[in-house]
Amino acid sequence: MDNKKFKKTIQELLKKYYVPRDKKVSNGKEKIITTYNSLTKHNYSLNENDTSWGWVPKSIFNADLNSETIGLFGLLVMDAGITPFSGAKRVIINLSAKDLSNSLGVNHQNLYTRLEKMLQELSDNGFLIENGKYTIINTETLSEAQNNGGYIKLYTYAMNEILKKSHGLIALKRIATYMALKSEIYEGKNDKKHIIFKKYQIKYANPRVKQSETVFKRNLDWFIKNGILAWNLVITMNQYHNKQYYVAEKIHGYDLAMDIASELNENKLLRVVE
Numbered sequence: 001m002d003n004k005k006f007k008k009t010i011q012e013l014l015k016k017y018y019v020p021r022d023k024k025v026s027n028g029k030e031k032i033i034t035t036y037n038s039l040t041k042h043n044y045s046l047n048e049n050d051t052s053w054g055w056v057p058k059s060i061f062n063a064d065l066n067s068e069t070i071g072l073f074g075l076l077v078m079d080a081g082i083t084p085f086s087g088a089k090r091v092i093i094n095l096s097a098k099d100l101s102n103s104l105g106v107n108h109q110n111l112y113t114r115l116e117k118m119l120q121e122l123s124d125n126g127f128l129i130e131n132g133k134y135t136i137i138n139t140e141t142l143s144e145a146q147n148n149g150g151y152i153k154l155y156t157y158a159m160n161e162i163l164k165k166s167h168g169l170i171a172l173k174r175i176a177t178y179m180a181l182k183s184e185i186y187e188g189k190n191d192k193k194h195i196i197f198k199k200y201q202i203k204y205a206n207p208r209v210k211q212s213e214t215v216f217k218r219n220l221d222w223f224i225k226n227g228i229l230a231w232n233l234v235i236t237m238n239q240y241h242n243k244q245y246y247v248a249e250k251i252h253g254y255d256l257a258m259d260i261a262s263e264l265n266e267n268k269l270l271r272v273v274e
Helices: 003-022 028-039 058-063 068-077 096-104 109-124 142-145 156-165 168-182 197-210 213-225 252-265
Strands: 053-057 090-093 128-131 133-136 150-156 230-236 243-249 269-272
Touching: 003 028, 003 252, 028 230, 028 252, 053 058, 053 068, 053 230, 058 068, 058 133, 068 090, 068 096, 068 133, 068 150, 068 156, 068 197, 096 109, 109 128, 109 133, 109 168, 128 252, 142 150, 142 213, 150 156, 150 168, 156 168, 156 252, 168 197, 168 213, 197 213, 197 230, 197 243, 213 243, 243 252
Parallel strands: none
Antiparallel strands: 053 150, 090 133, 128 133, 230 243, 230 269
């Protein structure tokens, strides 16, 4: 959908919802403007390279691995590729803790040592296999993962932003949070499409990457503050009028806005704050 058509659609949806309410509240017009501006801010310029993605099987969450090691696996998957000699397996050539440390923006022996230990843990759990100068990402195929618990998509633009704005082990923890968040999102088509992460889902997501709820919330707030993902702050239609964030990939920004506008029409939400 082009941006002009998108804005027109949002305008029409909001008109249906707010016309009856405008007569009852003194600041009805201001609320319409706030809601419209909040929903139509999702006009992201993403090029083809940014919207490329890698995938991780959800089986990674079943392994006895800490948050940083899970995040490291997400980073390795994004660095891996298929060569003429690797068959269907993704591989990394000449993998080293030092190169990983440089990717994480930290050049320190302590981090080298930690990364070497984490790489060994991934190998011990069968996720990495050393084969000469190649390190094989040892997972099921995409179709096998789809039939065995599913997989998550990690988008290039989100991973790049995390690495650009954080470093070292903190970056790995944030990648793990991103992975857990994505485990609650289904990007299928038709009725199975569910692209929004709502804050109540934290209790399902954070245990997957062995993070406390506090750490997970802090990382989610960091994603919002740093523009890693698309988001809106809404007020729910219940007796408490709770505020909560709706979060989605930037590539799904239009869908996020449309879904929120639909929930306003269905009286599932009271209003949009920002």
